[in-house]
Amino acid sequence: MSTSTELQQSPVLSSADSVVGQRFAVHWTVIPVVAGFAAFYAYLSYIPLFYTDIWGHVSYGKWMLEHGALPTEDPFLPLSRGMQVVDSSWLSQLLLGWGEAWNGAEALVLMFALTSWCTYLILCRAFYLLSGRWSLAVFGTLLALFINFGRHGIIRPEIFGGLCMAILIWLVIRGEPWRSRAVLFSGKEADDAKQPWVLWIGIPLLFMTWANLHGSFFLGIVVLGCHAVGRALEVAWKARNPLAALKDRWVIRWAFLTELALVASLVNPYGMDLLIEAVLFGRNPNLKDILEWYSLKLIDAEGIQFALISLLWIALYRFSRQRVSPVDLLLLLTFASGVAVAIRIIGWYAPLFSLCMMPHITDVGTRLLKRLEQRFETIRTLLARPPKLVYTLVCVLCAWCCFAISPAGGQLLGSKPRSPRGVYNAGTPIAITEYVREHPPRGLVYAPQWWSDWLAWAGPPGLQTVVSTNIHLAPKLLWDGYMRVSKGDTFWDDLLDRWNVQMVVVDKDQQKKLTSEIRGSGVWQVVYEDPLGMVAVRKNAITLSDRPVAPGTVGAEKEVTKR
Amino acid sequence: MTRLLDGDWRRIILFAIAQLIIISGIVTAASIRWRDRQASRALPPLRTESIVLRPLYDHPWMASDEQLEATLRKLYPRLRGPEPKINFVDHAYRIGGPDAMFDDPEALSGREMRDILLNHQQFTKVWPRTPAYLQKNKDDRWCIRTQEGLATASHTDHSLASITEAGIARDYPVITSEGPITFADLLETSLRDFSVDQMEYEWSIVAYTLFIPPTKTWVTSEGQRINFDTLAERLMREMLPNGVCLGNHRLAGLVTLLRVDAEVAPILSPTMRKQIIAYLTVVSRQLVKTQHPYGYWDAGWIGTKPKVDEGEEAVAGDAARNRIIATGHILEWMAFAPEEVHPPRETLTRAAQWVIHAIEQQEISEIKEQYAFATHAANALALWRNTTPTEFMKSRLDMTKVVTPAGSQAGDGGARPTGNSAVRQGT
Numbered sequence: 001m002s003t004s005t006e007l008q009q010s011p012v013l014s015s016a017d018s019v020v021g022q023r024f025a026v027h028w029t030v031i032p033v034v035a036g037f038a039a040f041y042a043y044l045s046y047i048p049l050f051y052t053d054i055w056g057h058v059s060y061g062k063w064m065l066e067h068g069a070l071p072t073e074d075p076f077l078p079l080s081r082g083m084q085v086v087d088s089s090w091l092s093q094l095l096l097g098w099g100e101a102w103n104g105a106e107a108l109v110l111m112f113a114l115t116s117w118c119t120y121l122i123l124c125r126a127f128y129l130l131s132g133r134w135s136l137a138v139f140g141t142l143l144a145l146f147i148n149f150g151r152h153g154i155i156r157p158e159i160f161g162g163l164c165m166a167i168l169i170w171l172v173i174r175g176e177p178w179r180s181r182a183v184l185f186s187g188k189e190a191d192d193a194k195q196p197w198v199l200w201i202g203i204p205l206l207f208m209t210w211a212n213l214h215g216s217f218f219l220g221i222v223v224l225g226c227h228a229v230g231r232a233l234e235v236a237w238k239a240r241n242p243l244a245a246l247k248d249r250w251v252i253r254w255a256f257l258t259e260l261a262l263v264a265s266l267v268n269p270y271g272m273d274l275l276i277e278a279v280l281f282g283r284n285p286n287l288k289d290i291l292e293w294y295s296l297k298l299i300d301a302e303g304i305q306f307a308l309i310s311l312l313w314i315a316l317y318r319f320s321r322q323r324v325s326p327v328d329l330l331l332l333l334t335f336a337s338g339v340a341v342a343i344r345i346i347g348w349y350a351p352l353f354s355l356c357m358m359p360h361i362t363d364v365g366t367r368l369l370k371r372l373e374q375r376f377e378t379i380r381t382l383l384a385r386p387p388k389l390v391y392t393l394v395c396v397l398c399a400w401c402c403f404a405i406s407p408a409g410g411q412l413l414g415s416k417p418r419s420p421r422g423v424y425n426a427g428t429p430i431a432i433t434e435y436v437r438e439h440p441p442r443g444l445v446y447a448p449q450w451w452s453d454w455l456a457w458a459g460p461p462g463l464q465t466v467v468s469t470n471i472h473l474a475p476k477l478l479w480d481g482y483m484r485v486s487k488g489d490t491f492w493d494d495l496l497d498r499w500n501v502q503m504v505v506v507d508k509d510q511q512k513k514l515t516s517e518i519r520g521s522g523v524w525q526v527v528y529e530d531p532l533g534m535v536a537v538r539k540n541a542i543t544l545s546d547r548p549v550a551p552g553t554v555g556a557e558k559e560v561t562k563r
Numbered sequence: 564m565t566r567l568l569d570g571d572w573r574r575i576i577l578f579a580i581a582q583l584i585i586i587s588g589i590v591t592a593a594s595i596r597w598r599d600r601q602a603s604r605a606l607p608p609l610r611t612e613s614i615v616l617r618p619l620y621d622h623p624w625m626a627s628d629e630q631l632e633a634t635l636r637k638l639y640p641r642l643r644g645p646e647p648k649i650n651f652v653d654h655a656y657r658i659g660g661p662d663a664m665f666d667d668p669e670a671l672s673g674r675e676m677r678d679i680l681l682n683h684q685q686f687t688k689v690w691p692r693t694p695a696y697l698q699k700n701k702d703d704r705w706c707i708r709t710q711e712g713l714a715t716a717s718h719t720d721h722s723l724a725s726i727t728e729a730g731i732a733r734d735y736p737v738i739t740s741e742g743p744i745t746f747a748d749l750l751e752t753s754l755r756d757f758s759v760d761q762m763e764y765e766w767s768i769v770a771y772t773l774f775i776p777p778t779k780t781w782v783t784s785e786g787q788r789i790n791f792d793t794l795a796e797r798l799m800r801e802m803l804p805n806g807v808c809l810g811n812h813r814l815a816g817l818v819t820l821l822r823v824d825a826e827v828a829p830i831l832s833p834t835m836r837k838q839i840i841a842y843l844t845v846v847s848r849q850l851v852k853t854q855h856p857y858g859y860w861d862a863g864w865i866g867t868k869p870k871v872d873e874g875e876e877a878v879a880g881d882a883a884r885n886r887i888i889a890t891g892h893i894l895e896w897m898a899f900a901p902e903e904v905h906p907p908r909e910t911l912t913r914a915a916q917w918v919i920h921a922i923e924q925q926e927i928s929e930i931k932e933q934y935a936f937a938t939h940a941a942n943a944l945a946l947w948r949n950t951t952p953t954e955f956m957k958s959r960l961d962m963t964k965v966v967t968p969a970g971s972q973a974g975d976g977g978a979r980p981t982g983n984s985a986v987r988q989g990t
Binding site: 247 | 571574575578579581582585586589592593596597600758759760761762782783785786787788789793800801802805
């Protein structure tokens, strides 16, 4: 199946080349591709760990490793006790927990870099199968990266979901004969009588894994469903007979594959509940306050980006001679609608947009490249150069260099470990955490949700916060109260009393009003401050001196009164 | 038939049958699971009648019969006439119950008070121009209008808890502007709206504790699985004296949990029970420290000493009000509490005597200002004599002056138990 334009170009190896040389020689055009991917890996491995939910996931992973069980409630949020946890990312969290236990934060960086890198590598391979040209495959991959650029540095179980989506795209291209240009290049007719075993085996295995890694598996099922419905529409339209769709081999295959994926995704610790939660998750009312769950607005950065790719979509449809596939159109419309409802979907829209545009990119791109070749003799000559072993060696050198300069490579080669400033994002409240570790809170801590996971992870043992990035696990009223305090709205201090908060951690940049409210409060005293944030504790909290400390009673640890 | 056996048709039919089986299988499995999930989130079943806690102690040294009678007479619910403050009606009904009768024509009987609260027709007779006290909420469910003026309940679920504490049947007919419902409907609306994090939760918890056991666990509309341990934690979560009436309703809620746990059904975990007792013991020790030599507590009861801002002799204004609030409420919840959390007898006696004299010294007009708070003190005195205000006054009434209202609502699921049983059973 890996037939390509390179095969068309009938590489002629010189007689001087050895057998080994012939086997490993590559065309010079592979060098920029390999160099680009190697550099991309190095770039990914230098993205610092963000301070948000990654630490919550690692904490869950560690908790699972320690307890040998899945959490039924959030073990770190006392005010959310009783909120049922359907942990759709349990396997990812376990992997992250293992990784962290093995090699600390650097292991998390490595896992992220490798996963994201593999995702784009697989996409590139898939797009190469579609286009038959590395240059166009790289263009498609870059297009996916461009669309997803705002989210590509986010380190969380979603990256495993992204990898699964890339594998699904690759499987779909491998399985469905007419998607791959390779078939056309080899001068064959698409043979739809042949069973696509890669799909029959790959899809259930993929969805069994995906469902346990991340809740986005449901979007994968939607992708397969779009193939079934789109293909059925196409066949029925062509035959002008709806029954024709029911006897089409690929309609039947896609329908069964969708159902197979659905059944495979039920192989998880929660069974049907996971599927129900995956469908209902977006309806959680707390999510409306979270940026990534906002609906698309054309004046936002994502909106402008979306508008630009929509223009590209129109332009490609205008200039491409390829027919528009109903499957692709259905995929595009479904996922574009998803982006319109919640901008978070853009991460899944990105590879699918590239997938659907690739036939048109291939058509327009090939014509453009041919025209360039005709006009410029140099290009023609350059492209006609035969593969050489030396190009392979250059590729290996590029890959080695990038690996060597990456943190994981450096560690392997014996260089000094990176400083925390290099590993953690600059917005991570490291100094605040150090202060809190030295002066542990006497009870619950109010912290912005984006810092809460980090504080619970890196702060003193047993530190608990009002909410965390597990926003969906906060009861609605608690979440509304959290938001009220975060904005420094009226009754913010009453709410802190209601939760019996003993320490407040404030992000000075994001919570300006709360910062000034706390400064002017008669109840709270700022005990630590740095350019990022500040820590405040209650001024006059007292503990009753004659409080009995009954062994094993939690209440004995609590603050009872205030003056 | 031949056509059906044709290759294409056979494929179509087999495919259609297979799809039918697979899709209906998946849909059925999902529906069953969905139904199970919804069932697990159903409201808890309610007891047929609410639990009524009986008094535990008879301490005549705290209040003599004469003192108790004088105090109770002063606190007759003289609310007959237009526009009686609902906060006073439900407070008076709480301590009197449906059987309350008074030898004062100005005082409303227990049944009359209950009818004002639970019968829209009776309510409109005394509050003809205000919106109905029983209203529909945004989800079209019947509830009690709250914190919207004198004709409404003073706190979330305050009326609900007051009526429940007095004893009522789940199916007691409640007459709304649109026809009859039951008391259970009002309670279920409260359960549906309840959040552990809501601002006022004390009365909701009392009402649930008296109506839900032996069921221990249920799921709130926010999806939070809660039990009575959760509610106890909530009652102890905030610092004292946060909460209405200087935090005393939270302590009353804890005592209610302890009593029901000990006498009706085990609703608390042993750890939580210990924790509550430890908490109340600390509070009790604190009370010994902050009691004024005269016997009262005030807004400073949780500090290091009483607040005496307006002169020690102040018996009017905010200072007096806070003293009656604190002392009356503390005496009341202590009367329901297990003996192990009590302060020394001297502390309780001084407090009871102070409250008797404070009420004695006040004019009827002054009492009217703080009637709701004073009912807690009067109830406390009766409880410390192992009786209730209605039981105690029954033999002391001048029956010639007792007004027996005609046309009171039927369906008497609300009579108080008169026997010695600690609680009314019936789940």
